[in-house]
Amino acid sequence: MTFSETFLRSASSKTVANYTTDPVLLLPNLYEPARDNPVDDAFLSLLGGGSVQSEQLFTISFAPMADVGLLLYTTEGAGTFKSPRLSANNTLTSMSVLFWDCSQPFTLATSIVPWHFYIFFLKGRQLRFFHEIAKNNRAYLYRLPPYSPLHQHFHTLLGIPQSYFTKDGLIMHNLLTNILCGLSLSFLPDTKTKNEKIPSYLYELKDRLDHHYQDSFSLSQYEELFSINKYRICREFSQYFGSSPLAYLTQVRLAAAKEMLLTTDLNVYEISSHVGYENVNHFISLFRKYNRTTPKSFKQKAQENQSALHSPLE
Numbered sequence: 508m509t510f511s512e513t514f515l516r517s518a519s520s521k522t523v524a525n526y527t528t529d530p531v532l533l534l535p536n537l538y539e540p541a542r543d544n545p546v547d548d549a550f551l552s553l554l555g556g557g558s559v560q561s562e563q564l565f566t567i568s569f570a571p572m573a574d575v576g577l578l579l580y581t582t583e584g585a586g587t588f589k590s591p592r593l594s595a596n597n598t599l600t601s602m603s604v605l606f607w608d609c610s611q612p613f614t615l616a617t618s619i620v621p622w623h624f625y626i627f628f629l630k631g632r633q634l635r636f637f638h639e640i641a642k643n644n645r646a647y648l649y650r651l652p653p654y655s656p657l658h659q660h661f662h663t664l665l666g667i668p669q670s671y672f673t674k675d676g677l678i679m680h681n682l683l684t685n686i687l688c689g690l691s692l693s694f695l696p697d698t699k700t701k702n703e704k705i706p707s708y709l710y711e712l713k714d715r716l717d718h719h720y721q722d723s724f725s726l727s728q729y730e731e732l733f734s735i736n737k738y739r740i741c742r743e744f745s746q747y748f749g750s751s752p753l754a755y756l757t758q759v760r761l762a763a764a765k766e767m768l769l770t771t772d773l774n775v776y777e778i779s780s781h782v783g784y785e786n787v788n789h790f791i792s793l794f795r796k797y798n799r800t801t802p803k804s805f806k807q808k809a810q811e812n813q814s815a816l817h818s819p820l821e
Contacts, residue, residue, distance in 0.1 A: 528565035
């Protein structure tokens with residue numbers, strides 16, 4: 508049985524506001540290896556999916572599909588996900604990723620339109636490993652930070668041709684492996700620092716640097732906030748996290764900048780301001796220091812590589 512047949516047997520749509528959505532909305536593309544492309548189930552590969560934008564409210568339910576995984580990445584609007592296996596519904600909002608084992612029934616429904624998302628059904632023996640991690644940690648939904656490289660991985664998956672040769676098959680497997688590894692690492696507890704008696708104020712400082720990196724930074728500010736000498740703050744942060752607070756903040760800001768360069772049309776001046784550098788020359792200097800290239804050259808190179816990855820094979 509083809510995946511298209513499996514999908515249509517599994518999916519059923521409910522009428523919402525006097526409108527019934529055809530479930531094939533969630534299957535814009537079908538993927539299969541070209542005839543001369545050897546298939547190995549040890550590799551992760553796409554079965555179907557792509558980019559979906561729904562202007563209508565819908566509710567689509569799925570009966571179990573064995574050996575099939577689901578990735579759903581929302582870019583705009585919102586939807587809900589529910590399953591008898593879960594005690595509550597989950598909201599799928601912008602920058603969230605759902606990873607689900609389709610051997611369990613589930614329902615997708617629109618909550619805010621337009622709902623724009625990338626949906627991918629996948630297969631491969633490695634799926635069992637990743638599903639087990641999610642199941643053991645009761646983690647199926649993850650919200651990506653703005654600077655996560657996984658954003659770009661989802662965009663790149665859209666460029667995989669429906670009939671793919673070995674090169675694109677390897678690219679597909681690499682992207683899916685990186686995505687699933689990234690999600691799984693976020694589910695797993697940090698055992699490295701669990702046994703270390705890290706002062707609570709350092710966790711608070713790190714959290715501020717992770718999520719408010721665009722704000723101005725001053726050790727004196729944190730000295731006053733925590734009532735702890737700034738030299739001690741710097742020394743202890745370096746001891747437990749491997750770099751000074753300023754060096755850590757720089758890496759977070761540059762990671763966010765790279766994500767913006769890859770996924771937005773913002774210019775260098777705008778990105779510099781967005782990540783906390785009002786002096787664009789200072790931003791460019793730091794970017795070159797840590798990446799050995801300028802922001803503009805980094806973006807151009809990424810676009811060239813993206814084009815080369817999906818150029819026709821000779």
